[in-house]
Amino acid sequence: MRLAFYAPMKPPDDPVPSGDRSIARGLVAALAQRGTEVSLASRFRSRDGMGNEEVQADLIAQAAKEISRVSEAGKRAGWQAWLTYHNYYKAPDLIGPQVAAALDIPYLQIESTRARKRLEGPWAAFAKAAEAASDAAQVIFYFTQHDAETLLRDAPRSQVLIHLPPFLNRDTLPVSSGLSGPMLSVGMMRSAAKLPSYQIIAQTLALLPDTDWCLQIAGDGPARAEVEALMAPFRGNVRFLGALDTSALQEIYRQSSLLFWPGVDEAFGMVYLEAQAAGLPVVAQDRPGVREVLAGAPQPAVQDGPAELAARITDMMNKPAQRHKAALEARSMIAKRHLLPAAADVLRVGLAKVGVR
Numbered sequence: 001m002r003l004a005f006y007a008p009m010k011p012p013d014d015p016v017p018s019g020d021r022s023i024a025r026g027l028v029a030a031l032a033q034r035g036t037e038v039s040l041a042s043r044f045r046s047r048d049g050m051g052n053e054e055v056q057a058d059l060i061a062q063a064a065k066e067i068s069r070v071s072e073a074g075k076r077a078g079w080q081a082w083l084t085y086h087n088y089y090k091a092p093d094l095i096g097p098q099v100a101a102a103l104d105i106p107y108l109q110i111e112s113t114r115a116r117k118r119l120e121g122p123w124a125a126f127a128k129a130a131e132a133a134s135d136a137a138q139v140i141f142y143f144t145q146h147d148a149e150t151l152l153r154d155a156p157r158s159q160v161l162i163h164l165p166p167f168l169n170r171d172t173l174p175v176s177s178g179l180s181g182p183m184l185s186v187g188m189m190r191s192a193a194k195l196p197s198y199q200i201i202a203q204t205l206a207l208l209p210d211t212d213w214c215l216q217i218a219g220d221g222p223a224r225a226e227v228e229a230l231m232a233p234f235r236g237n238v239r240f241l242g243a244l245d246t247s248a249l250q251e252i253y254r255q256s257s258l259l260f261w262p263g264v265d266e267a268f269g270m271v272y273l274e275a276q277a278a279g280l281p282v283v284a285q286d287r288p289g290v291r292e293v294l295a296g297a298p299q300p301a302v303q304d305g306p307a308e309l310a311a312r313i314t315d316m317m318n319k320p321a322q323r324h325k326a327a328l329e330a331r332s333m334i335a336k337r338h339l340l341p342a343a344a345d346v347l348r349v350g351l352a353k354v355g356v357r
Contacts, residue, residue: 001356003031004041004079004099009091011043019270024085026169026343027110031083033344039077041099042070047091051122060125063094070095071102081106081356084133088113089123092130100136106354109137110164114150135159139350144268146288162350166268166293167343168277173335176279177254179323182214182239183313184256184280186249186271189221196264198223200285200306202230204260205237207310213237213317215260218244218252253278257323258316262309263290273338276330281323283312295333296326 005028010016012024032038044066048055074082082100087093087109100107112134118127134140135156141164142148151161185201187194205215215234217227220243231238244252253259259275260283268289272282276295284290286299300308316323336342351357 001036001351002078002080003036003038003351003356004074004077004082005031005038005085006041006082006093006096007085008044008046008093008095009086009088010045010047011040013040013043020086022169022270023111023166026167026340027083027085027347029169030167030340030343030347033340039073039079041074041079041082042066042095044095045091046094046126048123048126049090053122053125056123056125060094060129067095067098067102071099074099074103074105079103079105081108081351081354083108083110084112084137085110086112087130087133089115089118089127089130092126093133094129097133097136106138106351106356107136108139108141108350108354109134110141111143111147112137112140112151113147114154116150116154138354141347141350144289144292146292147267160350160353162346162353164343164346164350165337166270166273167338167340168270168273168334169340170277171340173331173339174250174278175254176327176331177256179257179279179281179320179327181255181257182216183258183260183317184216184218184252184275185260186218186275187261188219188243189223189227191223191226193265194219194221195223195226197262198227198230200262200264200309201260202234203306204309204313205231205234207306209314214239216241216252216256218242218249249274250278253280256280258283258313260284260309260313263287266290268293273334277334277338279327279331281316281326281330283309283316285309293338295330 007024010020028038046059082096084093084096139160141162143166216239218241258281263284272293284299285302
């Protein structure tokens with residue numbers, strides 16, 4: 001099987017780490033299982049993060065030139081299908097549908113987002129392109145039921161939607177945590193996306209009993225000073241680890257007792273999968289997307305605020321048997337649904353729907 005893979009927001013070989021890059025790399029690995037040849041079709045990035053009409057017009061013009069080049073490459077390579085990851089109004093797929101049509105091969109998408117409210121306003125041109133690309137897909141794989149809502153609402157009659165649970169780029173589980181170390185929070189330090197979770201963490205820590213607790217924080221970024229200011233009242237109990245690479249973070253999971261991350265504005269959160277694979281119980285808030293990747297009992301409701309999070313942490317830390325039970329449930333769920341073999345099986349089902357085997 002020979003497949004073309006494309007990520008308009010960020011290619012999988014981009015040098016800058018990010019969640020998008022990690023997911024793209026995992027998708028390539030899952031598609032490449034069992035001897036499938038996966039080609040990176042293009043490194044063309046279509047993202048406009050500011051809503052600039054001139055930027056969008058220029059990117060659309062650049063894409064027209066890229067379509068011709070990629071179509072010729074696809075003919076030589078003998079691609080049998082095209083898969084695009086993360087088509088949405090800020091980074092639409094401007095080349096995949098046209099190349100797939102030129103080569104007369106199936107066009108599929110993974111984690112596409114519908115946003116028809118953007119068809120007017122500063123992203124109108126890109127929103128129209130993203131909608132057109134979504135309409136052209138014969139199959140769309142979605143990560144969460146929250147994502148599926150608008151996809152189902154706006155899907156063309158013949159389009160097939162398939163649930164692809166988020167997954168880790170690994171075949172087996174890592175070594176399990178001993179569950180005897182400090183608590184752990186993991187998140188980049190960015191004002192818009194992650195700072196609200198850090199604010200909730202600080203509010204929660206203030207409600208913990210005056211006992212010998214410790215929290216380690218893995219992550220860094222432009223809002224680090226703000227995060228450090230939030231944690232200043234707990235200086236003796238909070239330790240900053242900075243940004244960690246994959247192996248170092250895996251070791252920290254192994255040494256921790258639980259993961260505490262509220263999950264504000266997380267699509268689902270790869271950190272939850274990583275932590276649970278290592279057997280860490282999770283304390284989070286019950287949010288769309290997040291709830292779909294967490295094992296065990298429902299998490300505290302958002303409206304219950306930091307008080308309920310503090311109660312959940314206190315209960316978990318005071319009951320080692322409960323922590324170990326949660327750890328077993330978490331690892332079992334990850335092994336069944338969120339590793340490469342499971343993802344590869346789902347992707348092959350989708351490809352079979354369009355006659356590619």
